[in-house]
Each structure stands twice: as structure tokens, then as C-alpha cells.
Amino acid sequence: MLEEEYQQRRELPRHLRRTEPEEPPFAFEIRPARAADLPAVREIYNYYVANSTVTFDEDAMTLREWKQKFAQLEKLGLPFLVAESPSGQLLGYALVAPWKPKRAYRFTVEDSIYLGPAASGKGLGRALLGALIDASKAAGLKEMLAVIADQGADASIALHEKFGFKEIGRMGRVGFKFDRWLGTVLLQKTLK
Template sequence: MLPEEYERRRRLPAHLREPEHREPDFAFTIRPVAAADLPVVRDIYRHYVLNSTVTFDERPKTLGQWRRSLREATELQLPFIVAESATGAILGYALVQPWKQRSAYRYTVESSVYLSPAATGRGLGRALMEALIEATKARGVREMIAVIADQGADASIRLHERLGFDEIGRMGRVGQKFGRELGIVLLQKSLRKKR
């Protein structure tokens, strides 16, 4: 018997084998946020406000506050994007906002990315951040800042570092949530073209 024939016979016929479990492809589209997406964006963020220290907000933002964020992003021509599944579900969002209100900071923004808990660990955060970086760069922004909690956000810090952000500082015990003192890690990415 030839080795190929032996291997073929050693394996159970397909109809007798256990079916291979394959997770369906994780397909999504990244697009600009629409006003109709804001209730889901609110709910995604609400989850993190109520259940984690990755945001220092202690009260969920209202739909009105999210509408103001969209209006500000539109007026300033700053990206605010969502990832949408093939079935139309919003899986996550990312946006940039002015780093500070003083005019001298006009070329620097702060980034945020949040995913639906069911969509984590599948590369979506990276895809949203890459799209956010490109869209922000296209608008002439020069520097992007990420402010990340120093506890419970290790995956976010690693993601930002893989995308070219450099740690520029830490501030300890600047926040308190759920009875815990929390600090922040500051990361920065230059969006300027290399000379």
C-alpha cells in the first residue's frame, strides 16, 4: 500500500467525522457615523462607564451629549467613524476630539475607540484605529494623543504602541472611580509626513 493511500484510509470518511467548528467570517465595514447610529454609540460607551475604569466618566453621556459630539466633529471636520457588521449592527466606534480648547492646540487631537463587548478580541479595535489615524491625517492634523487608564487597559496600550504611539508620560492617582485611585498613561503619535 502506498503511503498516500494509507493516510487516506486511516482517516474516517467525511460523513463519520465530527463537523469542524468554524467561526463565521467577522465581516464589517468602517464608515462615518450617522445620527441614527448615536443610540448604539451611547449604549456601547455606557457599558464602559458603568462597568470599567477605562473611562473616567462616572455617568453615561446622554443622547443629547452624543449629538453635540457629532455636531462638533462635523463643524471641525474631524473623523467620527463606526464599524458596522454585515447585518447592520454597530460593533464599535472611534473619534477624535480637540486635545484642548486653546487655538494653539488646533493641530492636536485626542483619540477614542470603543467596541461592543461582543466584538472585542477580533482585530476590530486595530481596524478602527488605523482608519481613524488615516482619516485624521487626511484632515491636516499633526499630532494624536491617547489618554489611557493605567489599570485595566493593557490591551489598549499595546494596540496604540503597535500603531506607532509612543508613551510620553504617566500621571498617577489623578482619578477616582469605584473607590479606586487611578492614573493615566499618555501616548502620542505624530501624523506629520516624514522628511
């Protein structure tokens, strides 16, 4: 019995313990995007244009281009979601866009999910992708594709696979950014 007592961890009384300041929990609300969100969406996206290969865009998108994209998605009835902090800061967004312009592809979409740099690694991507899949099902969509860079996007590939996306192909050396060749991984999920 004495040996067990020595093995037990003794704790100081609460009033003698050193307290670390508690970090507030990471909180957010996912809601449909509004036109007023577009400047923040543009800033999040353009960060990745300038600093990563997760998008093959080399030129920053303008607010006008985002307004046109927003109007097109709204006209087509396609989901465009944002995650907002309790203080009103936009933390990230997720949307689906037509896979191809031909009418026969109208039930197939490609997803895009981008997080503000401070919001990554906190489960927000998982929450946005889940909400996007649900909203896409509700919109009557049948197939969702993810086209992901084959370098520097392992977390995105793993996230999609956790949601049941299956790899259906790879294309090598189809993009050239930051003085290097890049390929893509194509994943697909049937929405039921």
C-alpha cells in the same frame, strides 16, 4: 518506511467525519458615523462608564450630549468612524476630539476607541485605529494623543504601541472611580 506510515496521521473519509457547525466569520464595515448611529454609540460608551475604569466618566452620557459632540466634531471636520456588522449592528466606534480648546492646539487630537463587549478580541480595535489614523491624516491633523487608564487597559496600550505611539508620560492618582485612585498613561504619534 513502515515506521513513517505509522507516524502519518490518518483521516477518515469526508463523509464519515464529524462536522462542527461553522461559526460565521467576524465581518464588519468601517464608515463615517451618522446621527442615526448615536443611540448605539451611547449604549457602547455607557457600558464602559458603568462597568470599567477605561473611561473616567462616572455618569452615563445622554443622547443629547452625544448629538452635541457629534455636531461639534462634524463642524471641526474631525473623523468619527463606526464599525457595522453585515446585519446593521454597530460593533464599535472611533473618534478624535480636540486635545485642548486653545486654537494653537488645532492640529493635535486625542483618540477614543470603544467596542461593543461582544466585538472585543477579534481585531476590530486594530482596524478602527488604523482607519482613524488614516482619516486623521486626510483631515490634515499632525499629532494624535492617547490618554489611557493605567489599570485595566493593557490591551489598549499595546494596540497603540503597535501603531507607533510612544509613551510620553504618566500621571498618577488623577482620577477616582469605583472607590480607588487611577492614573493615566499618555502616548503620542506624529501623523505624516
